[in-house]
Amino acid sequence: MNTIKTIYYKEMRRVLFDIKMVFGLFIMPILMMVLIYGIMGFMAYTMFRDIEEHKSSVYVYGAPDKFVEMLEDNDKSGVVSKVSDKSELKKLKDMVVAGDADYIIEFPDGFLEDVNSYKDGDKVPQVKTYYNPSEDYSESAMDKYSPVIEDYRLYLLEERVGTLDAVSVFTVDSDNNEAKLQDDSKAGGKLLGMILPYIISILLFAGAMSLGSDSIAGEKERGTMATMLVLPVKRSHIVYGKLLALMTLSAMTACVYGAGMLASIPVATTLMSVNGMKLSISVVQAILLLVLVISMVFVYVAIVAALSVFAKDMKEASTYIMPAYLVVIISGVMTMFRSSDTNLFEYFIPLYGPAMAMRNILTQEITNIELLFTIVVNLIFGALIAFVITKTFENERVMLNA
Amino acid sequence: MVEVKGLTKIYKLSNRQKKEMNIKDSKKIAVDNVSFTANEGEIFGLLGPNGAGKTTTLRVISTLLKPTRGEVLVEGHDTVKEAELARADICFLTNELKLDPKFTPRYLFRMFGRLHGLSDEIIDARQEELFSIFGIVDFQDKKIEELSTGMKQKASIAVSLVHDPKVVIFDEPTNGLDIITARAVTDYLFELKRKGKVVIVSTHIMSEAQKLCDRIGMIIGGRNVITGTLSEILESTNTTDLEDAFFAIYRTTITNEDELRELNDLDKQIKLHESGNDGEDV
Numbered sequence: 001m002n003t004i005k006t007i008y009y010k011e012m013r014r015v016l017f018d019i020k021m022v023f024g025l026f027i028m029p030i031l032m033m034v035l036i037y038g039i040m041g042f043m044a045y046t047m048f049r050d051i052e053e054h055k056s057s058v059y060v061y062g063a064p065d066k067f068v069e070m071l072e073d074n075d076k077s078g079v080v081s082k083v084s085d086k087s088e089l090k091k092l093k094d095m096v097v098a099g100d101a102d103y104i105i106e107f108p109d110g111f112l113e114d115v116n117s118y119k120d121g122d123k124v125p126q127v128k129t130y131y132n133p134s135e136d137y138s139e140s141a142m143d144k145y146s147p148v149i150e151d152y153r154l155y156l157l158e159e160r161v162g163t164l165d166a167v168s169v170f171t172v173d174s175d176n177n178e179a180k181l182q183d184d185s186k187a188g189g190k191l192l193g194m195i196l197p198y199i200i201s202i203l204l205f206a207g208a209m210s211l212g213s214d215s216i217a218g219e220k221e222r223g224t225m226a227t228m229l230v231l232p233v234k235r236s237h238i239v240y241g242k243l244l245a246l247m248t249l250s251a252m253t254a255c256v257y258g259a260g261m262l263a264s265i266p267v268a269t270t271l272m273s274v275n276g277m278k279l280s281i282s283v284v285q286a287i288l289l290l291v292l293v294i295s296m297v298f299v300y301v302a303i304v305a306a307l308s309v310f311a312k313d314m315k316e317a318s319t320y321i322m323p324a325y326l327v328v329i330i331s332g333v334m335t336m337f338r339s340s341d342t343n344l345f346e347y348f349i350p351l352y353g354p355a356m357a358m359r360n361i362l363t364q365e366i367t368n369i370e371l372l373f374t375i376v377v378n379l380i381f382g383a384l385i386a387f388v389i390t391k392t393f394e395n396e397r398v399m400l401n402a
Numbered sequence: 403m404v405e406v407k408g409l410t411k412i413y414k415l416s417n418r419q420k421k422e423m424n425i426k427d428s429k430k431i432a433v434d435n436v437s438f439t440a441n442e443g444e445i446f447g448l449l450g451p452n453g454a455g456k457t458t459t460l461r462v463i464s465t466l467l468k469p470t471r472g473e474v475l476v477e478g479h480d481t482v483k484e485a486e487l488a489r490a491d492i493c494f495l496t497n498e499l500k501l502d503p504k505f506t507p508r509y510l511f512r513m514f515g516r517l518h519g520l521s522d523e524i525i526d527a528r529q530e531e532l533f534s535i536f537g538i539v540d541f542q543d544k545k546i547e548e549l550s551t552g553m554k555q556k557a558s559i560a561v562s563l564v565h566d567p568k569v570v571i572f573d574e575p576t577n578g579l580d581i582i583t584a585r586a587v588t589d590y591l592f593e594l595k596r597k598g599k600v601v602i603v604s605t606h607i608m609s610e611a612q613k614l615c616d617r618i619g620m621i622i623g624g625r626n627v628i629t630g631t632l633s634e635i636l637e638s639t640n641t642t643d644l645e646d647a648f649f650a651i652y653r654t655t656i657t658n659e660d661e662l663r664e665l666n667d668l669d670k671q672i673k674l675h676e677s678g679n680d681g682e683d684v
Contacts, residue, residue, distance in 0.1 A: 006516045014504050223500035230464050230499065231517050232490035396467050397414070 003233045007241025008248075011215060015249055025207070025249075026256050033260040047136070056141035057100075059083050059092050062107035067152045071105075074148045078141070096132050102141035104130040105149065115156055193362035197355045198332030200254065200293065205300050205328045207253035209321050211246050212304030217317035226400060235393035239305075243386060246301040247294075254293065288361045288371060295378035296354045300328070302385035309392045312401060327351055335359045342366075347374040350381050404440040404463060404569055404600055408472035409433055411458050432458040434624040435472070440602050440617075442568075445595050447615030448604040449648065455624040456604035457496065460573050463602070464494035477568055490518070493562040496573035500558075503547035507538055507557040510546070511564055518565035525564065532560040535593075536586060552583040559587065569600040576610060588614060608645040620648065622655045 015021050056078035060068060063082065071080045083092065086109075095101035106128040108114070114125045127149060132138040158164050173179045219225040228238055303324050311317035331352040342360060347353040347370055357374040360366035392398050411433040420428065433455040440446035448456045461467045463474050465485040474481040476488040501510055508529070515525035533539050536556040541549055546557065555578075563570070575591070576584035591614060594601050605611050611618055612632060619629040628635055628651055632644065639647040 002519075003517060006513060010505075010513055013509075014502065018504055219502075222503065223498055224502045226466065227499040227501065229466060230489055230492065230494045231514070232486045232519075233517055234486065400461075400466060 003237040004241040004244065007228075007238055008245045011242055011245030012248065014215075015211065025210070025253050029253070029257055030260045033257070051136050051140050053077075054137050054140065055079055056102045056137065056144065057081070058103045058105065058141060058145055059101060060105045060107070061086060061089060062109060062111055063105060064107070064112050066155070067107075067148075070148050070152055070155075071145060075144050078144070093130055096130055096135075096138060099132065099135045099137070102131065102135070102138045103145055105145070106130070115160075118160075190363050193359040194336050196362060197335045197358040198329075200258070200358065201296070201328050201332040201351075201355050202325075203257045204250060204254045204293065204297055205304075205325055207257075208246060208250040208297065208300040208304045209318075209325060211249050211253075212301055213308045213311070213314050213317035213321060215242050215246055216305050216308035217311040217314045220311070220399070221313035229393075229399060236390040239386065239390045239393055243298075243301055243305060243389075246305065247297050250297050250301055251294065254297065285361055285364075289358065292354060292357055292361065292371065292375060292378075295375045295382070296358075298382040299350065299354070299378050299385070302382045302389070306385050306389050306392070309389055310398060328355075331355045342370075344370060344373070348377050350377070354378055403442060403475075403477065404446075404602060405475040406436060406438050406459065406463065406472070407474070409436045409459065409462060409469050409474060410471035411455075411462060411467060412470040431624050433462070433621075436619075436621065436624075436626040437472075438619045438626060438629050440569075440600050442600055443595060443598045444616040445591060445601040445603060445614050447611040447618045448602065448621060449606065449608070449611050449618055449644075450604075450621035451606055451652075454621045456606075456621055457498075457573055459621065460494065460496065460571050460602065460604055463569075464492055464571055465489050466494075490565070491568045492571060493565070493567040493569070494571045494573075495558060495562045495575065497577060498573075501546045501554065501561060504545060506543050506545055507533075507549075507560065508542040510557070510561050514561050515564045520565060528564055528566065529560075532563055535590060536560050551578055552580055555579055555583060556586070559590070567599070569602070570594050571602045573604045575603055575605075576607070608643070608648055612644040618644070620651060622652060625655070627651050627655050 015025065056075065058071065058078055058080045059082075060071065060080060061083040063071075068080060068082065071078075083089065089104065089106060092101055092104050096104060108125050108127075111125050111127075114122075118124075129142070129146065129149070131142040154164065157167065161167055216225075219228070229235070304321055307320040307324060308317040311320055328351055332355050334352060335355045335358075338356070338359070342356050342365070346356055353374050357366055357371055361371070410431070413430045413432055415423070415425075415428050415430055420426065423430075436455070436459055438446070448459060450456050458467065462469050462481065463476065465481045465488050468482050477491045479488040479491070481488045501507075505513075511529050511533075512522075512525055515528065520528070533542055536559060538553075538556055538560055541553055541557075546554060549557065559575075570591075572587075572591070575587050579587065588610070591601055591603065595616075603611075603614060605614075615632070617629065617631050618635060620627050620635075628638065630638070635644070635647050636642065639650040641647040641650055
């Protein structure tokens with residue numbers, strides 16, 4: 001036991017007392033996250049504010065004065081220009097395409113006369129609008145001004161029939177504020193369940209990858225592994241000490257990344273326009289996630305260590321580990337686009353099962369038994385790999401290239 | 403005592419290794435039926451050219467490699483069946499075994515002491531003794547990566563001796579060292595001998611072996627061609643120094659035509675040089 005502890009402390013010390021490694025593993029990712037989210041948040045805020053402050057340029061042709069008045073009342077900051085020459089419309093449409101004009105509303109000639117003299121069987125006059133959905137300003141102008149057309153339509157209708165109630169027949173949710181029956185936390189969990197399993201999986205594996213290849217293949221490359229192998233200690237104790245340290249360090253990196261991500265949730269909420277959804281994790285969910293993540297760290301570290309054992313140096317280790325990393329990424333992506341219920345056997349699939357379990361914890365769609373199965377399978381899988389590593393440590397051909 | 407009995411080590415070569423070594427055979431006999439005994443209170447030297455099988459023999463003794471045939475006993479412990487017990491009595495120092503560059507000699511000394519199961523008091527006492535002998539105190543808190551080659555070698559020796567082993571195995575102990583550090587190392591080997599340790603060194607420097615070793619085993623082409631004291635070897639080869647003795651044995655041992663031709667060419671060069679001509683006149 002003392003041997004495992006000594007190896008464990010040595011591995012921990014090697015990382016935690018090395019400023020470069022601490023910076024690269026713990027500080028740099030947080031700085032990157034803050035920087036990336038900060039820039040994204042700032043850019044998004046600037047973009048939204050810019051669109052909001054933009055003075056929309058709206059062109060109307062053949063519009064009655066009342067409509068123009070309603071338009072101007074709707075948004076005082078916008079500039080509504082009347083067009084009297086129909087031939088100008090072609091030029092204006094080109095301006096909308098080019099992003100120089102935002103919105104065009106075209107009334108047919110003699111619109112008011114046609115409306116006022118309407119009889120059954122007459123053709124209903126058509127108001128045409130033009131906007132450019134690929135231009136933010138234009139789309140925003142359409143959102144702001146198109147309801148005015150509907151208001152004007154109702155205004156004219158009311159003038160024609162006296163009161164609108166007679167022609168409305170029924171209304172839909174006109175005073176029902178409870179139409180949306182969503183469980184905000186579950187809806188938020190669904191969103192988190194789409195993103196988090198993928199991100200946590202790849203971050204955990206990335207942490208294990210850089211640490212594991214250095215701890216095993218790096219030791220072989222530096223010639224320090226052979227120094228350990230001539231000590232009167234069990235090979236298995238060397239392996240356990242290393243795996244425990246790698247697990248701790250990988251979990252620490254995952255915690256650091258996780259903290260960075262949690263801190264960025266407000267920014268993410270703004271960016272994804274998910275107002276109303278509760279992007280948070282309950283205490284029970286957090287505990288279940290923690291237990292699951294620990295078992296995942298064990299498996300990831302064991303996989304990385306096992307592949308590193310067979311490599312002569314860190315470069316070769318990266319080549320061996322990369323396919324496993326791809327499997328982790330694919331497993332994470334598969335959980336993102338899954339809507340049907342998860343079958344029990346899926347939890348038994350290494351790498352994929354835990355990612356799916358993580359998603360289902362967040363969406364509250366996993367039973368305790370299913371979670372227990374996933375964790376037990378993970379632990380058995382990790383233990384099997386650890387056993388293989390221990391046996392491989394006895395192999396002189398692998399360990400000493402003999 | 404270290405007993406090597408009929409040790410044979412055969413490496414299986416991968417396709418890449420065969421290509422690198424430019425050979426077709428998938429097996430390479432590194433050590434072929436080598437036997438010798440190294441006793442307490444003596445320095446036993448393993449002599450031979452590069453690639454002769456010296457390091458492989460030492461690696462088997464230190465339990466890093468398993469013999470293909472034969473057996474090795476370290477203080478009575480079989481290096482395969484009781485590898486851990488054998489390792490507890492061994493110190494193995496070779497250029498291939500390095501200290502972690504990120505740690506200081508002091509930290510490594512303590513860590514290796516603990517891995518040998520020593521108490522902190524014993525580690526402290528051993529540290530004081532060995533760091534003083536090898537002059538490590540001045541750089542004991544510097545990282546290994548910041549040390550010179552000589553300092554690294556001194557630190558490696560001290561760390562490898564932390565557990566006061568009964569058997570000390572040094573592979574090319576003075577290789578790459580400056581004259582002062584090399585002298586410190588050889589002096590300490592004599593000190594270990596005086597303390598009754600089994601000391602085994604491998605070298606291809608004949609003068610060093612002649613000065614250091616009580617008994618010598620010559621390995622050529624993986625085979626143990628002669629074992630004995632210096633005087634026994636000189637007598638049996640009818641020579642006056644170890645280098646001449648080595649070449650006398652080497653000439654009768656090698657079978658490879660290229661190596662033989664190379665050796666004859668070397669002889670011609672030496673004779674021409676001794677008669678006043680240099681090689682350019684030939």
